[in-house]
Amino acid sequence: MSDSVYDTKRLMQPDALRRMVLDLRQMETFIEDPLVITGADGVWYEDINGKRILDGISGVFVVTVGHNNRRVIDAMKAQLDTMSFAPPLHATNLAAIELVNRLADVTPDDLNTVKLLSGGSEATEAAMKLAKQYHRQTGNPNKYKIIARYQGYHGATMGALSATGTPRRKTMFEPTLPGYLHVHPPTCYRCPYEKTYPECDVFCARTIDEMIQMEGPETVAAVIVEPIGNTGGVITPPDEYLPTLRRICDEHDVLLIFDEIITGFGRTGQMFASQTFGTTPDILCMGKGMSSGYIPLAGIAFRDRIGEAFLGRDEDEVEFSHGHTYGGNPLASVAGLACLGEIVERDLPARAREMGAYLREQLEGLKDLGIIGEVRGRGLMVGVEFVEDPEMKKPFGQDVKFGVQVGKAALKKGLLTRFDPHWIAFAPPLIITREEIDILMDIFTESIKETLKAMGR
Ligand SMILES: Cc1ncc(COP(=O)(O)O)c(C=O)c1O
Known part of the structure; x- marks a missing residue:
């Protein structure tokens, strides 16, 4: 499988490798045994x-x-022969329209509007911005705070990092953005509140209710959680946890965002963890498995009432104030379609x-x-x-x-x-x-x- 186009000997020299910056790696150590x-x-x-x-x-x-995977590779090759880029501001393309509609079919309930993006951090950033703009144009301009969890990870860009709850990735960039609050995740094996499940009646979820009330519900825009948190060691909530969050958010008109960048596309045994845990968020963030890594691809799917708040004519000026150059790229879209086809048809x-x-x-x-x-x-x-x-x-x-x-x-x-x-x-x-x-x-x-x-x- 080795690739003979490259001058391997030269590229494997420490001097060539030292020019790289790998994710979260100390390069001198990496170079010792790359x-x-x-x-x-x-x-x-x-x-x-x-x-x-x-x-x-x-x-x-x-x-x-x-x-x-041959199906994904062949679909991408065929798309390359047709068109690799379509203008994202003025137009869309058939592959992107098809993908958005297929995603609306496989996401739960009325998560029927989809914005296509390219990476997980783009998706969580977009979800939080969408929540803020949604409240602004539906009569709640003061709802801006985001509640997230300690140990959560939502991406490396500044908004996503502000929601992230791991000091190791965050502290050197502080202060992060204002308006981000954190609560403990449901780590039942080692409960930070020293309680025991199920007698606790998911106290860790109920603290979010308390936080919203103490902050003032009219200031809180959204709660963002990973249904199963990776950082911290695959933090898996008890069955009542996510339904309790759903009820709390509904009571206070706070949007519930699921970061399903890891848990989406079959990983937890259903297409989305939302279905595994029987709880539909208002905004669902997807990435990673969406294209299985064949090309960068991500997105957010959101509920009808949110979609409707952004649907208008030019003079209404309610369009989502957000975009990225590669969102809805046709090559990424066909990869997404082929992956989704594989996941559905092979169950x-x-x-x-x-x-x-x-x-x-x-x-x-x-x-x-x-x-x-x-x-x-x-x-x-x-x-x-x-x-x-x-x-x-x-x-x-x-x-x-x-x-x-x-x-x-x-x-x-x-x-x-x-x-x-x-x-x-x-x-x-x-x-x-x-x-x-x-x-x-x-x-x-x-x-x-x-x-x-x-x-x-
Ligand atoms: C849960 C979660 N959200 C968001 C992200 C950010 O995704 P990306 O690295 O594609 O920007 C990650 C990346 O690992 C993640 O695990």
Whole structure:
């Protein structure tokens, strides 16, 4: 699969690599043992040394339909022969119209208006701006505050970052935008309020009601949450959590935004996590799996009453004051259509349910190793929290970085995951087979054992 057009020897030199800035990576360390991918097929990558790596995280929660999918590639090639760009201000194109209509079909309830975009941060930014403009032109000009959650991640741009709740990504850019407030997410395994589910009656959701009242409902525009939060280790809400948020938002005329950049397109066992948890947001943000990484593609879908508030003639001046050069690009749109076709026709959400259950069952079996506190998630979005003592739920000390050690060991052995000092996440392409999950489990188990041995345990 190696690509012979490039002068590999020159490009693999530290001086060539040092000119790059990878996402959230220290380049000097990266250069010591650079991972350069040269090919990908199904759930597998191949690196520049010919080593095969199992993609246990779909690149970064992206490659839902798998690598090297012929239907997507052929659709894009055919589109390139016709037109690669249409003017976004003056016109649209048939692929974009078709995609918007197909998305309206597969999103829940009346999320029937869609704005196409190119990346997850663009989508969350657009959702929050849409919420503010919606309130402004429907008689509530003072509703501007956004309530988000600690540990949430909504993107790297300034508005998305203001909603983000992880200090590591945020602190050096503060002050962020005014009007962003944060509450604790539903981390039932380790409740920040020291309560126990279900007796708590989802106190963490009810605190949002309290916050809206204390801030003044006439000042709050929206609540934004990831239905399942990745950062923090696949934070999976109890069943009542999202319906409770829905009720609270309705009571205060606050829009509910779901950031489904990761959870969308079959990942949690239904097309959207909104359907998995039976709760329809007012605005749904989508990205990543929308094009499975074949080209940048994202979007927001919103309810009829919001769509209607923006529908008008030139003299009404109620159009959404927002746009990006690549939104509704025809090449991205055909990729989105082909991916959606694959997900629907092959019923990949059902596959995510089946393979996810199998993966979680295998992971539960590793609790005997004495360092797994909880296995959580829905469908093929699965998290494992590591602890030093499962009975006491005692975490490893900060300096141990157990999850990082396991994640790095797994990568050396040919398994890509998303890892953190205290947890590891798995989100392989939805086409993964039982046999491939067995390989994933073998590498993961070996990596844990090796880490424990190095620690003298
Ligand atoms: C939940 C969530 N929202 C938004 C984003 C931002 O997406 P992007 O990196 O495409 O801008 C991400 C990216 O990881 C994400 O996980």
